Amino acid sequence: MVWLRIDPITRKRFERFRRIKRGYYSFLILLAAMVLSVFAPYLAESRALIVWHQGLPYFPTFEYYTMDTFAQDPPPAWGMGDLETEYLRLQREWRLEGFLYDRELGEMGSSPDALSALDAKYPNHGSFVVMPAIPWDPYQSDFWSNEILNEVDLLLEAGDSEGAEHLARRDGLEELADVIYSGEVRALIADPGRSPTGDLKGLARTGAMPSIAGLGVVPPNAPGWNRRHYLGTDSQGRDVASRLLYGFRISIFFALFLTIFSQVVGTVIGSVQGYVGGRFDIVSQRVLEVLLSIPFLYVVIIMAALFQPSFWLLLGIMALFQWIGITFFMRTEMYREKTREYCLAARSYGASHLRIIFRHLLPNALTPLVTFTPFAVVAAIFSLTALDYLGYGLPAPTPSWGELIDQALQIENRDKLWLTFAPFGALTITLVLVVFIGESVREAFDPKQYAKYE
């Protein structure tokens, strides 16, 4: 088949595109981002990639493991252990066991009796959990920052300073854990200059212990490495980085589906218009103009009022309008190409219409479509983002850039700059990449280049 093999014009254009470094690298970056977003469940997910427990590997990405599987304690309000394991907590609990094992080993010395006693006390000290790079799924709320000091306070009040130390150390509050372990914490809390309220929350608020100064705040929480929210959390405590990634995944595939669909339909209809020409062309062109004059946003608003907007519904509505622009390109291209002599030659030896369209005309007529594609993709991403921002997009919990922008622009979030920078930064980078690609493609396909000797 002729269009599967790369003909020299296409190869030359591709070579030229590769030589325009800016566009080529932008293309590679965007392609990598798209491929990565396909593997988002391995990059941003609250389930662990691998759990190594008592000599056996577990792969929670593919299977559901209850808390009982790893002997994890259920949350206080739940009596049973048949919930799904909380892997991030599990990872920290097992790290804590490892830490305690090492500390007590250092205190007791490594006699065989001591070793077996420690092994019995800390059965999981050799187990570990490998979490994805972003250990949060996009729907998961994290109120840890708001709650952790209260929990430690409760334990301290109950006199369980060992439990309090373990809890603080489990969640990476080393300084707090150390002062609890050494017993200095009571003196700290009792000092009204350091803690006016006499508890840890007060200690955090005065900033006397810098490592816990940022705690006790309701979401959105600022970016932090302790809870591994690299871009902070949104107002529902969901991880921004994870939502960005999944939002990109949804919008890029939305854009790809939309572009492919509209280009296929637009190409077919535009080609037929241009190839058949005459009265059919004139009539169908008028029909398309009527269709084009329907305001897109109103249709979306009406549809959003009648139905729950879903990925496919929005795709359908947008596809209804997107392909029309493509037909204009294809129609004129076909008009031009069909009068070229190679097409007449094909007709003179009796080639069928389909053969002429697919073997002769389309390979020569698709050029403007290719140069148009990067911009069509970015336009689709932006229209989905805009719809989400306006609230006519995908329903509420779906991760999306538009919804993040909406949160960022809420009056109470104006000082939460990470909420602004993350989606706008992502949009800007995507836009710049696609514009670079589009520019380079256009330049590589520029027919004027052929007029020069190289």
Added chain:
Amino acid sequence: MTQNASGGGSSPESTAGGGAGSALQGGDALLQVRGLRMHYPVRGGVLGGRIGSIRAVDGVSFSLRKGETLGLVGESGCGKSTLARALTRLETPTAGRVLFEGKDIASASGAELFRLRREIQMIFQDPYSSLNPRMTVGEIIREPLAVHRLGTKEEQLGKVRDLLETVGLGADMVGRYPHEFSGGQRQRIGVARALALDPKLVIADEPVSALDVSVQSQVLNLMVRLQRERGLTYVFITHDLSVVEHVSDTVAIMYLGRIVEQGPVDQIFRSPAHPYTRALLEAIPVPDPRQRKDEAPVKGETPSPVSPPPGCPFHPRCHHAIAECRSTVPELEVMETSGADPAHAHTAACIRRHEI
């Protein structure tokens, strides 16, 4: 060459042409064109109604015998290329008949037309746009064979190689793309494509006018050699009279959609009858400044084919025009039946053909 516009129906060729194909053996008419008209509507007005028509080809008749070459001459816009497209049925004629071995191409359709297309092939003017730039030379030449499902793929590829050798390109060129060739080589590829189906009739629409003069003769000689070897019949369209003199057996001069003079090539060149033919022949540059030009050059521009002048279409530009030329449409009339061969009669469409 016979003429059918005026009483030519009684000549032996046209009766044979209208009859069965078996009667056409041995030098009889392969192609007969009768009263061919190609009118394009001119639309206008609020409702886009038909307000007139462009008479690109307006009643052309001729016939052509197997193995001969008809040179079709005329200036730009006289309807030569439209005639070629009507002959190959790239466009459906408005009226008239194109009989190929007795079968009417103008009204054929479906499978019959598909079979006829095998017999009539075309060589195009522009070697740069007549080859699909995204197909290899091998694919370009093989495609007619594939369309008509002639032989297996291996046989077709073998035939492509033979054709490439025949037109003077190496068989190893099959995998190359058109842009790797020069204009003359590309035109050879066009010739090879036209010959792929072993046609009987080849319509060449200005096959060398886009080429360098040095390359023109090579392609012309190739076409003449192929005609000799394969017994091809050519309709050779050109505006270059020296080319016509070189390749043609008979010549037809076209002006504004009509044939104004036709006849054997030596007679036309030796004793042109129509004023337009004379003007064309006078326009051939002669590299001798002392040679006298005895015919005044043609004045004015070619009239619009939308509203051709009444009477003889050439009269506004003709030095010999008289009042009658304005009202009488001249038909092709026999000048002199040179010899006993009515097929090679010299005819001209001019009421003063014997006077001037």
